[in-house]
Amino acid sequence: MSGTSKVVALVLLSAHLLHASALPAASSYEFNVYRMQQYNLQQDKYGCRxxxxxxxxxxxxxxxxxxxxxxxKLPDFTEERYLEAKKQNAAAVLILLPKNISAVPPEIVQSFMAAExxxxxxxxxxxxxxxxxxxxxxxMYEEVNHAAATKSASALVRVLRSIISTTAFQILVSSSPIKPITDTTIIALEGFLPGAGEDPPTIVITAHYDTFGLAPWLAYGADSNGSGVAMLLELVRLFQRIYSDPRSQPPYHLLFTLTGAGKxxxxxxxxxxxxxxDRAESSLLHDNVAFVLCLDSLxxxxxxxxxxxRPPKPGTSQFSFVLELEQVISGRFPWVSFGTIHKKINLQETTVAWEHERFGMKRIPGFTLSHIENSKSELRGSILDTMEQVDIMKLRRNVVIVAESLGRFIYNLTDKGSSKDTQVFKNSLDVQDSRLSALMSMMTSIPRAVQLLDREPEHVLLINSLEQEFRYYLKQVYRHTFHLDRSITYAEEFSNPARGKPTQPRPSSAYRRNNPHPRPDFLMPRQLQTGCGSQRHFQTTTPISFLPPVRHISVQFPDVQTGESMQSSQKDSKARASTAVYTLPPAGWLLKPQRTDVPHSSMINTQG
Structure with a gap:
């Protein structure tokens, strides 16, 4: 009975290992990868070099x-594991991003955002x-996980796994030389609705439209700050309706702006x-500015x-608007918590926390409205900030709160009835859910990282679409184009092709020291053993220059092709020249890595 149990256990174990090794039958697999951000801000360097x-x-x-x-995968990526990989001098980190973020548990999303x-x-x-x-x-992920689990198993399990599945995977990512971007431009849009009377005060409503995240090509920024832009555009439509009628034109200018490089x-x-x-003499900002309202993550x-x-003082426009906000929230949405957070501007710091601080430095009163309490919250810049992080109904509720509060302020309705009984925007002037959804879809259709917005056709089209929205509803629309100063420098970002190649697992250094002779057949194929000591001729690859401080490896491939196969290989190499992906050598030959420590060295292969 005991012998039968052992046989059954052995068969079940073998079946499990066979199932775990069920991989695609392709010799290699190419997929797109997106590199981590790289930029310099002031004198500080950030991101991946x-x-x-x-x-x-x-x-x-x-x-x-x-x-x-x-x-x-997302659950694996924590700050501790990332730092452990750096400590052990790992060659790279590859993070797998699920297609359906909504299926990821909230606690994992929060953990990943914090690590990011x-x-x-x-x-x-x-x-x-x-x-x-x-x-x-x-x-591939399951296979390497099973391999890691096997290392802590018994010797019998390790031998069985080696016999059944000896597949490892080699990841290859090639890249063009990393170049700094020195000509990045920022677009700012402005337009206004004129108020009634002579020289009325101005209310500025602004939002930034760019995004931030671990990888620029995956930063869609739905909540931060696609929601702020969508709210601003809906406010533009609502207030244009009441400003277009001279009988209902309020005694305030409304100036709307959309700015870049907010992140x-x-x-x-x-x-x-x-x-x-400093340059425009006729700007509305030179006149009486009531306050600036910045919209961020709503x-x-x-x-x-x-x-x-600065806390608003009684009797000021800012104080009156805050009172209207409190009344609208308590009267119509009592379940919404509202609070004011005071943070002084520290002129000694090189960065600002919120957009209104930029206006405060020019002595223009303002504030930022957001559902985020801490300016350093991970919610303000993440590749997981997709449409799954936005609740359209809550966004609509927040638009109603801002629109009603602003409407009651400019019409001075504080003493004209409660916010529940006296509503400015209702019936035909109500907030449109379908328009909000369409605006959010437009904003999240492409990544909006600053280093991408002026380089790709679809990104330029997005800015043009925002400008068209302004021109349709507002007057005196201007498009300002600025070049970034030297305080910030980006690195050029591409969607790079990567290749995963099944290979024989490489033995550990300890194993090689203790076992100088070739491994058994089930660990190293015989054709690889017999070729270990023979002389081979290597073909020369095209030299590629790199920028420091990256440490590079020169890889030599044996020239074992002849006749038609060599001609076909040369054609394939030319076809792949644009993506700079190396062809893997045949399984029967060895890669010979040669390290070089000279900066700006070329990847040059000489004959072995």
Whole structure:
């Protein structure tokens, strides 16, 4: 009975290992990866400096990560594991991003956002890439996880797994030389609705439209700050209706602005203010400005915070508007929590927390409305900030709150009845849910990182669409184009092709020291053993120059092709020249890595 149980257990174990090794039958698999941000702000460097990857894939749970590419899913990516990979000098980190973010538990989303925020505050030479999940990548992930689990198993399990599945994976990512972007432009849009009377005060309503995240090509910024832009555009439509009728024209100018580079110290707002106040003599900002209302991240939550640099004083326009906000929320949406957060502007700091601080430095009173309490919250910049993070009904509720509060303020309805009984926007002037959904879809249709917005046709089209919205509803619409100053420098970002290649697993350094002879057949194929000591001729690849401080590896491939196969290989190499993806050598030959420590060195292969 005991012998039968052992046989059954052995058969079940073998079946499990066979199932775990069910991988696609392709010799290699190519997929797109997106590199981590790289930029300099002031004198500080942020993000990823490395790009080239030629390394074996390993699980984050593996004990040995040195010179390996660590594959992680969202639950695996934590600050502790990321720092452990850096500590062990891992070759790279590859993060698999699920297609359906809504299916990810909220606690995992929160954990990933927190780790993402911390990682982006540091500089690293280790390449960090993000790739959307697919079936092949998930198979690769499961395989390396099983391999890591097997290492802690018994000797019998390790031998069985070696016999059944000896597949490892080599990740290869090639890249063009990393170039700094020196000609990035920022677009700012402005338009206004004229108020009644002579020289009426001006109310400024503004939002920034750019996004931020671990990888620029995956930063869609639905809540931060697509929701702020959508709210501003809906407010433009609502107030244009009442301003177009002379009988209902309020005694306030409304100035609407959309600015770029909000995620980078609100540089777009800074340049727009300089253009209007220091150079333009006829700007509305020179006149009587009642206050500035900045809209930031308003697509979710049952809390609203008004961030101010100075507490509004009784008798001022700011104080009256805050009272209207409190009355509208308490009268119509009592379940929404509202509070005012006071944070002084520290002129010694190189960065500002909220957009209204840029206006405060010019002595223009303002505040920022957001459902986010802390300016350093990870919610303000993440690749997981997609449409799943926005609740359209809560966004609509917040639009109603702002529109009604502003309407009651400009018409001075404080003593004309409660906010529930006296409503400015109702019936035909009500907020349109379908328009809000359409605006959010437009804003999240493409990533809106600053370094992409002036380079791709679809990004230019988005800015043009925003300008068309302004021109349809507003008057005196201006488009300002600014060039970034030297305080910020971006690195050029591409969607790079990566390749996963099944290979024989490389033995550990300890194993090689203790076992100088070739491994058994089930660990190393015989054709690989017999070729270990023979002389081979290597073909020369095209030299590629790189920028420091990345450390690169020169890889030599044996020339074993003849006749038609060599001609076909040369054609394939020319076809892939634009993507710079290396062809993997045949399984029967060895890669010979040669390290070089000279900066700006070329990847040059000489004959072995």
């Amino acid at each position: 490395g790009a080239i990857v030629v390394a074996e894939a390993r699980s984050a749970a593996d004990n040995s990560l040195t010179r390996r590419c660590v594959i992680m 925020s911390q990682v982006l505050q540091k500089e690293t030479l280790m390449p960090v890439y993000v790739a959307p999940e697919d079936e092949q990548l998930l198979c 980078y110290n609100f540089l777009g707002t800074k340049r727009w203010l300089e253009e209007n106040m 697509g979710n939550g049952d809390e609203l915070f008004l961030h101010v640099s």
